[in-house]
Amino acid sequence: MIDDVLGELKQNGEKTIDAFNRELARVRTGRASLAVLEPVKVNYYGSKVPLNQVASVSIADARLIVIKPWEKALIPEIEKAINVAEIGLTPQNDGELVRLPIPSLTEERRKELVKQVRRMAEDAKVRMRNHRRDANDFLKELEKNSEISEDDKKKGLEQVQKATDETISRIESILSEKEKEIMEV
Numbered sequence: 001m002i003d004d005v006l007g008e009l010k011q012n013g014e015k016t017i018d019a020f021n022r023e024l025a026r027v028r029t030g031r032a033s034l035a036v037l038e039p040v041k042v043n044y045y046g047s048k049v050p051l052n053q054v055a056s057v058s059i060a061d062a063r064l065i066v067i068k069p070w071e072k073a074l075i076p077e078i079e080k081a082i083n084v085a086e087i088g089l090t091p092q093n094d095g096e097l098v099r100l101p102i103p104s105l106t107e108e109r110r111k112e113l114v115k116q117v118r119r120m121a122e123d124a125k126v127r128m129r130n131h132r133r134d135a136n137d138f139l140k141e142l143e144k145n146s147e148i149s150e151d152d153k154k155k156g157l158e159q160v161q162k163a164t165d166e167t168i169s170r171i172e173s174i175l176s177e178k179e180k181e182i183m184e185v
Contacts, residue, residue: 001142001147001148002139002148002152002155002156002159005135005138005139005156005160006135006156006159006160006163008135009131009132009135009160009163009164010163010167012128012131013128013131013163013164013166013167016124016127016128016131016167016171017124017167017170017171017174019124019127020120020121020124020171020174021174022035023120023124024117024120024174024178026038026039027113027116027117027120027178027182028087028088028089028102028105028113029105029113029178029181029182029184031062031063031102031181032059032060032061032062032063032064032065032100032102033059034052034057034059034065036065036087036089037051037052037057037065037082037087038050039085039087040081040082040085040087041081041085042054042055042074042077042078042081043077043080043081044074044077051067051078051081054069054070054071054074054078055067055068055069055070055074055078055098056068056069056070060099062102063101063102063103063104064099064100064101064102065089065099065100065102066097066098066099066100067091067097067098067099067100068096068097068098069098072095072096075093075095075098078091078098079091079093079098082098082100089101089102105182110182110183113182114179114182114183117175117178117179117182118175118179121171121172121174121175124171125168125171128164128167128168128171129164131164132160132161132164135160136157136160139153139156139157139160140153
């Protein structure tokens with residue numbers, strides 16, 4: 001019983017960390033990253049489709065993303081979709097390709113991004129604490145229904161806290177790496 005609760009808690013912890021990593025990937029750090037293009041949906045024959053389904057998207061260098069549409073007629077639609085998505089990048093087209101130069105970040109913008117990333121980390125920690133609360137409530141319910149003993153509940157609560165602490169420390173280390181990356185000039 002307790003193992004099931006811990007297994008579910010650890011699984012939820014992994015999901016929380018994965019979600020946090022996906023959120024962080026969307027934060028622009030002054031380097032080219034294809035993750036910033038995830039919200040871009042292109043109007044393709046009446047339906048909205050992800051950019052990578054209508055074009056080849058690649059990173060030319062550290063500060064440039066290159067988009068080569070499979071149909072040249074899509075270039076204006078791609079530019080429009082990038083502007084509508086409000087990802088903070090201005091597309092440049094040469095008739096064949098759409099280029100997205102990544103501007104370097106100012107010191108003020110870097111500090112804003114660090115604050116934003118810290119808020120994301122705090123949200124991830126709150127989600128993990130909510131999972132801990134659910135696991136603790138479940139253990140208390142098991143004891144109340146006489147399915148586990150008081151000692152087992154106590155051990156279970158300690159193991160739940162330990163698993164939660166491990167996940168939160170992983171979130172902290174991911175956060176510190178991202179902060180370093182953002183503040184790097």
